[in-house]
Amino acid sequence: MSVNLHKNNKSESLLKIGIIAGSGELPEQVIEACGRIGHSIYVIAIEDITDKGVIKNIPHKWLHLGQIGKAIKTLKNESIENIVMIGRVGRPSLSALKLDFSGLKLLTKLSKLKSQGDDEVFSTIIKFFESSGFKVLGVEQVLEELMMPEGVLGDIEPDAIALNDIAIGVKAAREIGKLDIGQAVIIQRGNILGVEGAEGTDRLISRCKELHTEGPGGILVKMKKPHQDSRVDLPSVGVKTIENAKNSGLRGIAVEAGSALIINKERVIQKANELGIFIVGVGVNSDV
Numbered sequence: 001m002s003v004n005l006h007k008n009n010k011s012e013s014l015l016k017i018g019i020i021a022g023s024g025e026l027p028e029q030v031i032e033a034c035g036r037i038g039h040s041i042y043v044i045a046i047e048d049i050t051d052k053g054v055i056k057n058i059p060h061k062w063l064h065l066g067q068i069g070k071a072i073k074t075l076k077n078e079s080i081e082n083i084v085m086i087g088r089v090g091r092p093s094l095s096a097l098k099l100d101f102s103g104l105k106l107l108t109k110l111s112k113l114k115s116q117g118d119d120e121v122f123s124t125i126i127k128f129f130e131s132s133g134f135k136v137l138g139v140e141q142v143l144e145e146l147m148m149p150e151g152v153l154g155d156i157e158p159d160a161i162a163l164n165d166i167a168i169g170v171k172a173a174r175e176i177g178k179l180d181i182g183q184a185v186i187i188q189r190g191n192i193l194g195v196e197g198a199e200g201t202d203r204l205i206s207r208c209k210e211l212h213t214e215g216p217g218g219i220l221v222k223m224k225k226p227h228q229d230s231r232v233d234l235p236s237v238g239v240k241t242i243e244n245a246k247n248s249g250l251r252g253i254a255v256e257a258g259s260a261l262i263i264n265k266e267r268v269i270q271k272a273n274e275l276g277i278f279i280v281g282v283g284v285n286s287d288v
Helices: 026-037 068-077 101-111 118-131 160-178 201-207 239-247 265-275
Strands: 016-021 040-046 060-063 082-086 135-137 151-153 184-188 191-195 219-222 252-256 278-282
Touching: 016 026, 026 040, 026 082, 040 068, 060 068, 068 101, 082 118, 101 118, 118 135, 151 265, 160 184, 160 191, 160 219, 160 252, 160 278, 184 201, 191 201, 201 219, 201 239, 239 252, 239 265, 265 278
Parallel strands: 016 040, 016 082, 040 060, 082 135, 219 252, 252 278
Antiparallel strands: 151 278, 184 191, 184 219
16 A cells, blocks of 8 residues: 655654664655654664664663564554664574564574575565554655656766666666566676675676676666565665775666665666676566
8 A cells, every 4th residue: 555655734644653774775764754754763773783872862772683573562662653664684593583472483484485585574574564554655755755766876977888787787687686586686798797695796796797708897777576576675886886896896886766775876876887887777567
C-alpha cells in the first residue's frame, strides 16, 4: 500500500517512523533527512552492525540481530506503525544471533525457503513484520530526495563508447538480477569484467582493477533486480563508490533512475567532478 507523504497539508504528511538501521552511510542519511523534514523517528540499532555515530542524540534501542520479538515490542511501545529497513546487514553465524522466540520463528520461515537468495529472504522478513501489524515503507515513500534522478549528474558526460558499454551493462545487470545474483556489473569496451555476487559492489570494483585492458576505463552499472521488493536493499551510490571507482581505473557509473539511492547527492557530484568520473541515472525503460 502506497503512503502519500507529499500532501499540501504538512501536518498530514508527517509520520512517526521506526528505522531498523544496518551499517553504512544510508541510515545516517535517512535519519538526518527525516529530521530535516519533520518526521518523528525511533531507531532500532543492531549490535556490531549499526554505526554508533548514527544514533547520537536520537531515541533508540540497541538489540542483537536475532532479538526480533524485542524489536517488535519496543516499536509498539513507542506507538510506531511505519518502519523503514535501511543499511547493510550481513548473514551472521547462527551462534551469533542470540535468538528470542520471534527471532526463532522468523529463522524457521527463512530456513524453509526454496531459495536463499536476497529477494526471497527480504520478502519473508517484510511479511513477518507486516504480520505483526507494521507497514514496511520504502525509502522513496519517505524521502524522494534520496532517489537517483534520470540523466547526467555533474560536469562530465559519457561518450559514444561509454554509452554502448552502459547499454550492455544494463542488459547484463537485469539478467543477473532475474537470477537474484546481484545488482551490478562492470563493463569495459563491450566486455564484462565482473558481476556482483555476495561480496557487494565495493569488492566487485576492487577485484576488477587488475582486469582492465588498455583504452577507456570500465563502467560500473547498477540496476534494481526485476523482481526485487523496492522496500529493501535498493542499489546505491555514494562518495565512497566514486572514490573506489577512481582507484580501480573506472571512468563512470550508471545507476537506475528512480530505483536507486544516491547518498548525499551534492557531495557525490562534487567528488565525481573532482575525480573526473561521470554519473548517469538510467531511465527504467531505457537501454542507455
